[in-house]
Amino acid sequence: MTLERRWTELSSKADLDAEKGWALLAHHYGEAGRHWHTLSHIEDCLTVFDSIEIIPDNATNIEFALFFHDIIYDTHQSDNEERSAEVALSFLSCFDGKEEVADLILATKHTHTEPKNNDEKLIVDIDxxxxxxxxxxxxxxxxxxxxxxxxxxxxxxxxxxxxxxxxxxxxxxxxxxxxxxxxxxxxxxxxxxxxxxxxxxxxx
Structure with missing residues:
Protein backbone atom coordinates (compact mmCIF):
# COMPACT_ATOMS: atom_id res chain seq x y z
CA MET A 1 0.00 0.00 0.00
CA THR A 2 1.34 3.42 -0.90
CA LEU A 3 1.66 6.08 1.77
CA GLU A 4 -0.98 8.21 0.05
CA ARG A 5 -3.39 5.27 0.00
CA ARG A 6 -2.78 4.68 3.67
CA TRP A 7 -3.52 8.32 4.39
CA THR A 8 -6.74 8.10 2.38
CA GLU A 9 -7.93 5.06 4.32
CA LEU A 10 -6.97 6.67 7.63
CA SER A 11 -8.80 9.87 6.71
CA SER A 12 -11.97 7.93 5.97
CA LYS A 13 -12.10 6.86 9.62
CA ALA A 14 -12.53 10.50 10.63
CA ASP A 15 -14.53 11.70 7.62
CA LEU A 16 -11.73 14.04 6.58
CA ASP A 17 -10.90 15.56 3.20
CA ALA A 18 -8.15 13.09 2.28
CA GLU A 19 -7.09 14.95 -0.86
CA LYS A 20 -6.70 18.24 0.99
CA GLY A 21 -4.82 16.53 3.81
CA TRP A 22 -2.44 14.76 1.46
CA ALA A 23 -1.69 18.02 -0.34
CA LEU A 24 -0.88 19.58 3.04
CA LEU A 25 1.41 16.72 4.02
CA ALA A 26 3.15 16.57 0.65
CA HIS A 27 3.74 20.33 0.66
CA HIS A 28 5.37 20.47 4.08
CA TYR A 29 7.32 17.22 3.98
CA GLY A 30 8.57 18.11 0.50
CA GLU A 31 10.04 21.45 1.53
CA ALA A 32 13.55 22.32 0.43
CA GLY A 33 16.15 21.66 3.10
CA ARG A 34 14.57 18.46 4.37
CA HIS A 35 16.79 15.44 4.00
CA TRP A 36 15.61 13.17 6.81
CA HIS A 37 12.29 14.62 7.93
CA THR A 38 10.47 13.77 4.71
CA LEU A 39 7.55 11.51 3.83
CA SER A 40 10.06 8.66 3.69
CA HIS A 41 10.59 9.10 7.43
CA ILE A 42 6.84 8.92 7.99
CA GLU A 43 6.66 5.77 5.90
CA ASP A 44 9.52 4.24 7.89
CA CYS A 45 7.75 5.04 11.16
CA LEU A 46 4.52 3.45 9.96
CA THR A 47 6.42 0.36 8.83
CA VAL A 48 7.87 0.00 12.31
CA PHE A 49 4.42 0.59 13.81
CA ASP A 50 3.02 -2.23 11.68
CA SER A 51 5.76 -4.64 12.73
CA ILE A 52 5.76 -4.25 16.50
CA GLU A 53 4.26 -6.75 18.91
CA ILE A 54 2.49 -4.12 20.99
CA ILE A 55 -1.23 -3.43 20.98
CA PRO A 56 -1.78 0.35 21.24
CA ASP A 57 -4.64 1.88 23.15
CA ASN A 58 -5.69 3.83 20.06
CA ALA A 59 -4.00 2.92 16.78
CA THR A 60 -5.88 5.58 14.80
CA ASN A 61 -4.59 8.37 17.02
CA ILE A 62 -1.04 7.09 16.71
CA GLU A 63 -1.27 6.91 12.92
CA PHE A 64 -2.54 10.48 12.68
CA ALA A 65 0.21 11.62 15.03
CA LEU A 66 2.88 9.85 12.99
CA PHE A 67 1.69 11.58 9.82
CA PHE A 68 1.72 15.02 11.46
CA HIS A 69 4.55 14.83 14.00
CA ASP A 70 7.19 16.48 11.77
CA ILE A 71 4.92 18.43 9.43
CA ILE A 72 6.57 21.62 10.70
CA TYR A 73 10.34 21.30 10.69
CA ASP A 74 12.57 24.35 10.79
CA THR A 75 16.08 23.78 12.10
CA HIS A 76 16.30 27.45 13.08
CA GLN A 77 13.43 27.05 15.55
CA SER A 78 12.85 25.03 18.72
CA ASP A 79 9.06 24.80 18.69
CA ASN A 80 8.53 22.45 15.76
CA GLU A 81 6.56 19.89 17.75
CA GLU A 82 4.26 22.54 19.18
CA ARG A 83 3.63 24.01 15.74
CA SER A 84 3.12 20.55 14.24
CA ALA A 85 0.54 19.83 16.93
CA GLU A 86 -1.24 23.08 16.05
CA VAL A 87 -1.43 22.07 12.39
CA ALA A 88 -2.85 18.70 13.39
CA LEU A 89 -5.42 20.29 15.69
CA SER A 90 -6.53 22.59 12.90
CA PHE A 91 -6.85 19.91 10.24
CA LEU A 92 -8.42 17.39 12.61
CA SER A 93 -10.80 19.95 14.09
CA CYS A 94 -13.83 17.67 13.64
CA PHE A 95 -12.05 14.52 14.85
CA ASP A 96 -12.88 13.50 18.42
CA GLY A 97 -9.33 12.34 19.13
CA LYS A 98 -7.58 15.51 17.99
CA GLU A 99 -6.38 16.51 21.47
CA GLU A 100 -4.89 13.07 22.05
CA VAL A 101 -3.17 13.28 18.64
CA ALA A 102 -1.69 16.65 19.59
CA ASP A 103 -0.39 15.21 22.87
CA LEU A 104 1.23 12.33 20.99
CA ILE A 105 2.99 14.79 18.70
CA LEU A 106 4.23 16.83 21.65
CA ALA A 107 5.62 13.65 23.20
CA THR A 108 8.08 13.39 20.29
CA LYS A 109 9.93 16.43 21.64
CA HIS A 110 12.25 13.81 23.02
CA THR A 111 14.54 15.75 25.35
CA HIS A 112 11.83 17.91 26.92
CA THR A 113 8.95 15.68 27.95
CA GLU A 114 8.30 12.33 29.58
CA PRO A 115 5.67 10.09 27.96
CA LYS A 116 2.52 10.08 30.09
CA ASN A 117 0.81 6.94 28.79
CA ASN A 118 1.39 3.78 26.78
CA ASP A 119 0.64 5.32 23.39
CA GLU A 120 3.00 8.23 24.04
CA LYS A 121 5.72 5.76 25.01
CA LEU A 122 5.05 3.85 21.82
CA ILE A 123 5.19 6.79 19.42
CA VAL A 124 8.38 8.07 21.05
CA ASP A 125 10.01 4.67 20.61
CA ILE A 126 8.86 4.45 17.00
CA ASP A 127 10.30 7.88 16.22
Whole structure:
Protein backbone atom coordinates (compact mmCIF):
# COMPACT_ATOMS: atom_id res chain seq x y z
CA MET A 1 0.00 0.00 0.00
CA THR A 2 1.34 3.42 -0.90
CA LEU A 3 1.66 6.08 1.77
CA GLU A 4 -0.98 8.21 0.05
CA ARG A 5 -3.39 5.27 0.00
CA ARG A 6 -2.78 4.68 3.67
CA TRP A 7 -3.52 8.32 4.39
CA THR A 8 -6.74 8.10 2.38
CA GLU A 9 -7.93 5.06 4.32
CA LEU A 10 -6.97 6.67 7.63
CA SER A 11 -8.80 9.87 6.71
CA SER A 12 -11.97 7.93 5.97
CA LYS A 13 -12.10 6.86 9.62
CA ALA A 14 -12.53 10.50 10.63
CA ASP A 15 -14.53 11.70 7.62
CA LEU A 16 -11.73 14.04 6.58
CA ASP A 17 -10.90 15.56 3.20
CA ALA A 18 -8.15 13.09 2.28
CA GLU A 19 -7.09 14.95 -0.86
CA LYS A 20 -6.70 18.24 0.99
CA GLY A 21 -4.82 16.53 3.81
CA TRP A 22 -2.44 14.76 1.46
CA ALA A 23 -1.69 18.02 -0.34
CA LEU A 24 -0.88 19.58 3.04
CA LEU A 25 1.41 16.72 4.02
CA ALA A 26 3.15 16.57 0.65
CA HIS A 27 3.74 20.33 0.66
CA HIS A 28 5.37 20.47 4.08
CA TYR A 29 7.32 17.22 3.98
CA GLY A 30 8.57 18.11 0.50
CA GLU A 31 10.04 21.45 1.53
CA ALA A 32 13.55 22.32 0.43
CA GLY A 33 16.15 21.66 3.10
CA ARG A 34 14.57 18.46 4.37
CA HIS A 35 16.79 15.44 4.00
CA TRP A 36 15.61 13.17 6.81
CA HIS A 37 12.29 14.62 7.93
CA THR A 38 10.47 13.77 4.71
CA LEU A 39 7.55 11.51 3.83
CA SER A 40 10.06 8.66 3.69
CA HIS A 41 10.59 9.10 7.43
CA ILE A 42 6.84 8.92 7.99
CA GLU A 43 6.66 5.77 5.90
CA ASP A 44 9.52 4.24 7.89
CA CYS A 45 7.75 5.04 11.16
CA LEU A 46 4.52 3.45 9.96
CA THR A 47 6.42 0.36 8.83
CA VAL A 48 7.87 0.00 12.31
CA PHE A 49 4.42 0.59 13.81
CA ASP A 50 3.02 -2.23 11.68
CA SER A 51 5.76 -4.64 12.73
CA ILE A 52 5.76 -4.25 16.50
CA GLU A 53 4.26 -6.75 18.91
CA ILE A 54 2.49 -4.12 20.99
CA ILE A 55 -1.23 -3.43 20.98
CA PRO A 56 -1.78 0.35 21.24
CA ASP A 57 -4.64 1.88 23.15
CA ASN A 58 -5.69 3.83 20.06
CA ALA A 59 -4.00 2.92 16.78
CA THR A 60 -5.88 5.58 14.80
CA ASN A 61 -4.59 8.37 17.02
CA ILE A 62 -1.04 7.09 16.71
CA GLU A 63 -1.27 6.91 12.92
CA PHE A 64 -2.54 10.48 12.68
CA ALA A 65 0.21 11.62 15.03
CA LEU A 66 2.88 9.85 12.99
CA PHE A 67 1.69 11.58 9.82
CA PHE A 68 1.72 15.02 11.46
CA HIS A 69 4.55 14.83 14.00
CA ASP A 70 7.19 16.48 11.77
CA ILE A 71 4.92 18.43 9.43
CA ILE A 72 6.57 21.62 10.70
CA TYR A 73 10.34 21.30 10.69
CA ASP A 74 12.57 24.35 10.79
CA THR A 75 16.08 23.78 12.10
CA HIS A 76 16.30 27.45 13.08
CA GLN A 77 13.43 27.05 15.55
CA SER A 78 12.85 25.03 18.72
CA ASP A 79 9.06 24.80 18.69
CA ASN A 80 8.53 22.45 15.76
CA GLU A 81 6.56 19.89 17.75
CA GLU A 82 4.26 22.54 19.18
CA ARG A 83 3.63 24.01 15.74
CA SER A 84 3.12 20.55 14.24
CA ALA A 85 0.54 19.83 16.93
CA GLU A 86 -1.24 23.08 16.05
CA VAL A 87 -1.43 22.07 12.39
CA ALA A 88 -2.85 18.70 13.39
CA LEU A 89 -5.42 20.29 15.69
CA SER A 90 -6.53 22.59 12.90
CA PHE A 91 -6.85 19.91 10.24
CA LEU A 92 -8.42 17.39 12.61
CA SER A 93 -10.80 19.95 14.09
CA CYS A 94 -13.83 17.67 13.64
CA PHE A 95 -12.05 14.52 14.85
CA ASP A 96 -12.88 13.50 18.42
CA GLY A 97 -9.33 12.34 19.13
CA LYS A 98 -7.58 15.51 17.99
CA GLU A 99 -6.38 16.51 21.47
CA GLU A 100 -4.89 13.07 22.05
CA VAL A 101 -3.17 13.28 18.64
CA ALA A 102 -1.69 16.65 19.59
CA ASP A 103 -0.39 15.21 22.87
CA LEU A 104 1.23 12.33 20.99
CA ILE A 105 2.99 14.79 18.70
CA LEU A 106 4.23 16.83 21.65
CA ALA A 107 5.62 13.65 23.20
CA THR A 108 8.08 13.39 20.29
CA LYS A 109 9.93 16.43 21.64
CA HIS A 110 12.25 13.81 23.02
CA THR A 111 14.54 15.75 25.35
CA HIS A 112 11.83 17.91 26.92
CA THR A 113 8.95 15.68 27.95
CA GLU A 114 8.30 12.33 29.58
CA PRO A 115 5.67 10.09 27.96
CA LYS A 116 2.52 10.08 30.09
CA ASN A 117 0.81 6.94 28.79
CA ASN A 118 1.39 3.78 26.78
CA ASP A 119 0.64 5.32 23.39
CA GLU A 120 3.00 8.23 24.04
CA LYS A 121 5.72 5.76 25.01
CA LEU A 122 5.05 3.85 21.82
CA ILE A 123 5.19 6.79 19.42
CA VAL A 124 8.38 8.07 21.05
CA ASP A 125 10.01 4.67 20.61
CA ILE A 126 8.86 4.45 17.00
CA ASP A 127 10.30 7.88 16.22
CA UNK A 128 13.61 6.87 17.82
CA UNK A 129 13.77 3.45 16.16
CA UNK A 130 16.30 4.78 13.63
CA UNK A 131 18.84 5.00 16.45
CA UNK A 132 18.79 1.21 16.66
CA UNK A 133 19.02 0.54 12.93
CA UNK A 134 21.91 -1.09 11.08
CA UNK A 135 25.19 0.86 11.09
CA UNK A 136 24.83 1.71 7.39
CA UNK A 137 21.28 2.95 7.82
CA UNK A 138 22.26 4.94 10.89
CA UNK A 139 25.07 6.58 8.91
CA UNK A 140 22.54 7.63 6.26
CA UNK A 141 20.42 9.14 9.01
CA UNK A 142 23.27 11.03 10.67
CA UNK A 143 24.44 12.43 7.31
CA UNK A 144 20.91 13.57 6.48
CA UNK A 145 20.60 15.34 9.83
CA UNK A 146 23.87 17.15 9.16
CA UNK A 147 22.52 18.28 5.79
CA UNK A 148 19.45 19.71 7.49
CA UNK A 149 21.76 21.73 9.72
CA UNK A 150 24.21 22.69 6.99
CA UNK A 151 23.87 26.34 8.00
CA UNK A 152 25.52 25.54 11.36
CA UNK A 153 29.34 25.87 11.41
CA UNK A 154 31.08 22.51 11.69
CA UNK A 155 32.58 23.04 15.14
CA UNK A 156 29.26 24.25 16.55
CA UNK A 157 27.40 21.35 15.00
CA UNK A 158 29.82 18.82 16.43
CA UNK A 159 29.40 20.26 19.93
CA UNK A 160 25.62 20.55 19.74
CA UNK A 161 25.09 17.13 18.19
CA UNK A 162 27.39 15.50 20.74
CA UNK A 163 25.52 17.18 23.58
CA UNK A 164 22.19 15.90 22.25
CA UNK A 165 23.44 12.36 21.71
CA UNK A 166 24.91 12.20 25.20
CA UNK A 167 21.47 12.99 26.61
CA UNK A 168 20.25 9.73 25.11
CA UNK A 169 23.25 7.75 26.34
CA UNK A 170 22.84 9.14 29.84
CA UNK A 171 19.34 7.73 30.13
CA UNK A 172 18.94 4.44 32.01
CA UNK A 173 17.09 3.28 28.90
CA UNK A 174 16.78 5.04 25.55
CA UNK A 175 13.50 3.30 24.80
CA UNK A 176 10.37 3.24 26.93
CA UNK A 177 8.88 -0.14 26.05
CA UNK A 178 10.34 -3.58 26.62
CA UNK A 179 9.82 -4.50 22.96
CA UNK A 180 12.05 -1.67 21.73
CA UNK A 181 14.52 -2.19 24.55
CA UNK A 182 14.93 -5.82 23.54
CA UNK A 183 15.24 -5.16 19.81
CA UNK A 184 16.86 -1.72 19.53
CA UNK A 185 18.53 -0.62 22.78
CA UNK A 186 21.92 -2.29 22.39
CA UNK A 187 22.37 -1.31 18.74
CA UNK A 188 21.20 2.24 19.46
CA UNK A 189 23.86 2.70 22.12
CA UNK A 190 26.51 1.33 19.78
CA UNK A 191 25.43 3.64 16.96
CA UNK A 192 25.26 6.72 19.17
CA UNK A 193 28.62 5.98 20.76
CA UNK A 194 30.19 5.59 17.32
CA UNK A 195 28.71 8.86 16.07
CA UNK A 196 29.94 10.72 19.14
CA UNK A 197 33.42 9.37 18.45
CA UNK A 198 33.28 10.59 14.84
CA UNK A 199 32.18 14.03 16.01
CA UNK A 200 35.22 14.60 18.20
CA UNK A 201 37.99 16.84 16.82
CA UNK A 202 40.93 14.97 15.39
CA UNK A 203 43.85 14.74 17.78
CA UNK A 204 47.00 16.54 16.65
Missing amino acids: LSILGSSPDRYSEYSRAIRQEYQWVPESDYRKGRTRLLRLFLDRPKIYNTSFFQNWFESRARENITFEIETLQPAKP
